[in-house]
Amino acid sequence: MTMDVTKIPLDAERMLSGLRRWVECESPTYDKPSVDRMMALAAEDMQAMGFEVETIPGPEGLGNCVRGAFPHPRAGEPGILIIGHLDTVHPLGTLEKLPFRREGDICWGPGICDMKGGNYIAISAVKALAEMGVETPLPVHVLLTSDEEIGTPGTRALIEAEAAKHRYILVPEPAWARNTVVTGRYAIARYHLTAMGRPSHAGAALKAGQSAVKMMARQLIAIEDMTDEDCTFSVSVMHGGQWVNCVPTIARAECLSMAKRQEDLDRGTENILAFDRREADGTGFVVEKSVVRPVWEASAGTMELYERVRRIGNALGFDLAHASEGGGSDGNFTGAMGLPTLDGLGVVGADVHTLNEHIEVSSLVSRGRLLGGLLAELGA
Structure with a gap:
């Protein structure tokens, strides 16, 4: 790599100001109008940065x-x-409990870490390279989606389909x-999960x-x-019963299962499906498989990406470690396709999905430069 990545013109205060608008535009997955507003805001900012944008x-x-x-x-190659995704787990009104606020190098807000911050630094890095006259060897595309938090x-x-058109996949999920x-x-x-009982009067029978x-x-x-x-x-997201004086007939819940290897997940699937039973009288317990993220194991292409980004990190003054992680992301899909994929490139923070979700403000620049350096050398 020939360029000095420490010179990529990113400013934490300016980035945080732009990111604040995103964080304060709440976008829980199941509220379509809110997610649409967030997508429109992102599209507006991307257009202002020079991107050609299409709403899908x-x-x-x-x-x-x-x-x-x-x-x-080389557009089209x-x-x-x-x-990245712009939906969050935080319901409307979370800003009242978790307002955008900053104390020193820490900044809080719903979705600021997972993963509005990562998406914002990614597009900022592309713009910053253009500002310093650096043309990336390969064309850069961005896809922002709306349903990652419910399993895509x-x-x-x-x-x-979009990933299959490209050579490299970068995912700015939180570090x-x-x-x-x-x-x-x-x-x-x-x-x-659905439990099916038999009704009766809870007081009389x-x-x-x-x-x-x-x-x-x-x-x-x-x-x-x-x-x-x-x-x-x-097991979570439980609902059951409607009247306290009625023995509840239906109870529903959802279950999330995670495994390090595909064979372990397959074994787990076999075990949980064994709970499914239906009785002649209509009672029983029903287990239905829903969305699945396949295991993604590092390929040679992914490790080549890691070695590149590690060199860039060293130039920025830190040594990057890597690992296979839980939590799931849309990188599961592209990695499982065999495409060189690097994930966890986003901001540094903690307590995602909670009312203490926050980022380290300084990471907007350090991780933005890391991404920018990678974009500037891939394909060279």
């Missing part, structure tokens, strides 16, 4: 997506695809620790009924107790 209608009931391309002499049920096909990147992801599966809530509680414990070092099970 989202999956049914979910928000739109945005595809951007930075002008390049396979290049670099940056993938509607945009997986779009992601895979899992200060000087790190991600070179693999565990396999993840989701399941819908309690024993005549069979409580779906009680059934769900028992099965929940049994399912989570299957967790071991190789495959985990976590």
Whole structure:
């Protein structure tokens, strides 16, 4: 690498000011109008930075997506695809409990770390290279999606189709620790659980009924107790019953399972599906497999990307570690396709998905320069 990455013109204060607008535009996955507003804001900012932008209608009931391309002499050729999501887990109104605020090098806000911060530094890095007269060897494209936090049920096909057009995939999900990147992801599966009981009057004929809530509680414990070092099970999003004086007929929940290897996830799937049973009287427990993220194991292409970014990190004054991580991202899909994929390139922070989600402000510049340096040398 010949350019001095420490000279990439990124300013933390200016970046934080732009990022604040994104953070204060709440965008929970299931609120389509809110996600659409966030996508429109991102599209507006990308256009102002010089990107050619297209809005793609989202999956049914979910928000739109945005595809951007930075002008390049080799436009249309396979290049670099940056993938990110702009939906968050935080419901509308979270800003009242978790307002955008800063104390020294720490800044809080819903979605600031996962992963609005990473997306913002990625497009800022592209713009910064252009400002200093550096043309990337390969064309750079950006795809921002709307349903990653629920497992990417509607945009997986779009992601895979876009990724197949390119040579390298970069994912600015949060860094899992200060000087790190991600070179693999565990396999993840989701399941819908339904307990079906028998109704009765809870006061006058309690024993005549069979409580779906009680059934769900028992099965929940049994399912989570299957967790071991190789495959985990976590049950949440529970709903059951409607009237306290009625024995509940239906109870529903969702289960998330994560495994380090595909064979472990397959074993876990077999085990949880064994809980499915239907009785002749209509009672029973139903387990339905939902969305799955395949395991992504580091390929030679991914490790070549890591060695490149590690050299860039050294030039910036830090040594990057790498690991396969849980949590899942859309990098699972591109990595499993065999495409050179590097993940965890986003901001440094902590406590994502909580009311303490925050970033280290200084990482806007350090990680932005890391991304910029990588974009400037890939394909050279």
